[in-house]
Amino acid sequence: MEFKNKVVLITGAASGIGKAAALAFAKEGAKMVVSDRDIPAGEATVANIIEQGGEAVFFSADVAVFVEVEQLIQQILELHGRLDIAINNAGIAGLSARTSDYPIADFEKVMQINTAGVFYGMKAQLPQMVKQGKGVIINTASIAGLKGLPNSIAYTASKHAVVGMTKTVAMEYGKQNIRVNALCPVFTVTPLFNPEQIEAVAPGIPDKLKANVPMKRFAEVQEQVDAMLWLASDKASFVTGVAFPVDGGLSA
Numbered sequence: 001m002e003f004k005n006k007v008v009l010i011t012g013a014a015s016g017i018g019k020a021a022a023l024a025f026a027k028e029g030a031k032m033v034v035s036d037r038d039i040p041a042g043e044a045t046v047a048n049i050i051e052q053g054g055e056a057v058f059f060s061a062d063v064a065v066f067v068e069v070e071q072l073i074q075q076i077l078e079l080h081g082r083l084d085i086a087i088n089n090a091g092i093a094g095l096s097a098r099t100s101d102y103p104i105a106d107f108e109k110v111m112q113i114n115t116a117g118v119f120y121g122m123k124a125q126l127p128q129m130v131k132q133g134k135g136v137i138i139n140t141a142s143i144a145g146l147k148g149l150p151n152s153i154a155y156t157a158s159k160h161a162v163v164g165m166t167k168t169v170a171m172e173y174g175k176q177n178i179r180v181n182a183l184c185p186v187f188t189v190t191p192l193f194n195p196e197q198i199e200a201v202a203p204g205i206p207d208k209l210k211a212n213v214p215m216k217r218f219a220e221v222q223e224q225v226d227a228m229l230w231l232a233s234d235k236a237s238f239v240t241g242v243a244f245p246v247d248g249g250l251s252a
């Protein structure tokens, strides 16, 4: 078991990639801390982990509110006394509109959750990892953190910022044995990216998106989770400051 007794926090673990990752880390022996702002769905993730014989607790937190993030880390330390791996994964897509039509309030909301949320997470997690003399952070960015994505000014800004923060923190904390990497998924079928819903409002778009990917398909959630498991493991012990694309070659 790769993560036996490791305390692992995943935000946005009530759904999609975060939920699948929580189940996978728990299967590898982690003491999971599932966090999300969606309380019933977060508690359901914990129930699923316990059903499969794993260990997990749920603590609700809105990553866009720093006091809630601080409180989350405090709760983890009261329960477990340590935090080995933190995956700052909560995020939203925001609406789709050309830049001149993009509402200011929507831009600010996406930046607050996707960018400030990751900053708040790392700010609260790092002091404990420094004390431990070891830690791993993975921030979920996106292929939109490496490339432009038309009609998504807020999302691309927010995810480019996640990549930049990841590199900066990796440089600041490398000497303290803390590794920080960003996962950059391409289109992965989850409630956040639902090709059937997109097809219903914009026929033909999912096929066009797929056609742009050299491997001519969308990602499976498990493919993103497998990359998280590797980045978090000691097999990646000298990997830090990387924006790691799991994208079928789209960023090539």
Ligand SMILES: NC(=O)c1ccc[n+]([C@@H]2O[C@H](COP(=O)([O-])OP(=O)(O)OC[C@H]3O[C@@H](n4cnc5c(N)ncnc54)[C@H](O)[C@@H]3O)[C@@H](O)[C@H]2O)c1
Residues within 6 Å of the ligand: 011, 012, 013, 014, 015, 016, 017, 018, 035, 036, 037, 038, 061, 062, 063, 064, 089, 090, 091, 092, 093, 113, 117, 140, 141, 142, 143, 184, 185, 186, 187, 188, 189, 190, 191, 192, 193
């Ligand atoms: N699915 C994709 O195609 C794709 C591609 C690239 C990157 N990503 C990124 O992967 C991450 C996970 O996305 P997903 O596809 O699993 O989406 P999802 O919608 O299935 O899950 C996201 C989770 O984050 C939670 N969340 C949202 N805002 C929050 C907040 N303020 N505080 C706490 N929790 C909050 C939601 O409640 C939800 O449970 C996101 O950061 C997303 O940007 C997804």
